[in-house]
Amino acid sequence: MIFIPILSHHIGLANVGEESVPYLLANSFVVVFVAGFAASYRHFKLKNLFFKDALITAIPATVISLLIIYIISKLLNTEGNHLTSIFKGMFLCILIFIVIQSFINKKSNAFNKKPSEISSQKKSMAGLIVGFFSGITGLGGGTIMLPLFHNIFQLKYSAATSLSSTVITLFIFPSLIYYGILNPKLMIDASAQSGYICWNLILPMVPFIIIFSQMGVKMNHKFPLWLTKSIFAAIIIINIIKILLL
Numbered sequence: 438m439i440f441i442p443i444l445s446h447h448i449g450l451a452n453v454g455e456e457s458v459p460y461l462l463a464n465s466f467v468v469v470f471v472a473g474f475a476a477s478y479r480h481f482k483l484k485n486l487f488f489k490d491a492l493i494t495a496i497p498a499t500v501i502s503l504l505i506i507y508i509i510s511k512l513l514n515t516e517g518n519h520l521t522s523i524f525k526g527m528f529l530c531i532l533i534f535i536v537i538q539s540f541i542n543k544k545s546n547a548f549n550k551k552p553s554e555i556s557s558q559k560k561s562m563a564g565l566i567v568g569f570f571s572g573i574t575g576l577g578g579g580t581i582m583l584p585l586f587h588n589i590f591q592l593k594y595s596a597a598t599s600l601s602s603t604v605i606t607l608f609i610f611p612s613l614i615y616y617g618i619l620n621p622k623l624m625i626d627a628s629a630q631s632g633y634i635c636w637n638l639i640l641p642m643v644p645f646i647i648i649f650s651q652m653g654v655k656m657n658h659k660f661p662l663w664l665t666k667s668i669f670a671a672i673i674i675i676n677i678i679k680i681l682l683l
Contacts (some may be wrong), residue, residue, distance in 0.1 A: 441461070441575065441576075448464070453621070459619070462572075462574075463617075464638060464639055467639045468646055470610060471643055472605075473603070476599075480599040480602060485595060485599045491600055491607060503615055513622070527573045532580075548588075550592050551593070567581050567582050568608065582597070
């Protein structure tokens with residue numbers, strides 16, 4: 438999430454109009470995929486990976502996310518689509534909701550459920566919600582899934598972060614392929630992009646994404662829950678301020 442303002446700034450400099458939305462979503466998804474994969478690998482090493490549960494959540498998320506991308510690609514061909522305004526509004530609402538959810542349940546320290554204790558129906562419903570909002574905002578799902586799994590489904594926080602990372606890795610990949618085969622009307626750098634994915638913008642970020650995602654996994658296991666949530670909320674508030682100043 439912390440990379441979205443950076444992506445938004447650089448894509449905004451390219452003056453691609455309403456196509457800035459699919460550019461931002463596509464490149465945000467690359468960031469999220471790399472972070473999710475790196476975090477999932479770390480959870481695997483810690484024997485804290487829940488692949489079967491993640492797959493149940495990821496399948497409906499994939500379907501909805503691909504549908505949202507298709508709708509966005511069609512809206513770009515219509516005049517007065519207001520995609521940028523829609524994106525900013527949805528992004529802002531979700532961030533505010535997440536900040537509230539992060540601190541609304543004072544008993545969250547006691548949540549200790551395992552992913553296997555959550556029904557398949559609830560996991561599938563979570564996937565539909567995540568796929569919809571991720572497809573519109575580019576947040577990838579972890580930002581949405583973490584409060585959902587922890588605060589609502591009452592999963593242990595470390596299990597919720599692990600499940601979120603794995604779901605992200607699984608459902609984001611098909612969306613990346615879709616964005617990679619689309620043909621933008623306005624190119625940012627034709628020699629270094631696949632569809633809406635700008636490799637010269639993303640590749641320099643990859644080492645930092647991997648480092649921070651590994652640090653995040655360690656933080657979830659070693660830091661007290663209140664501190665982890667406070668850092669998470671601080672990052673969200675920075676993003677909210679950034680949007681309000683646009």
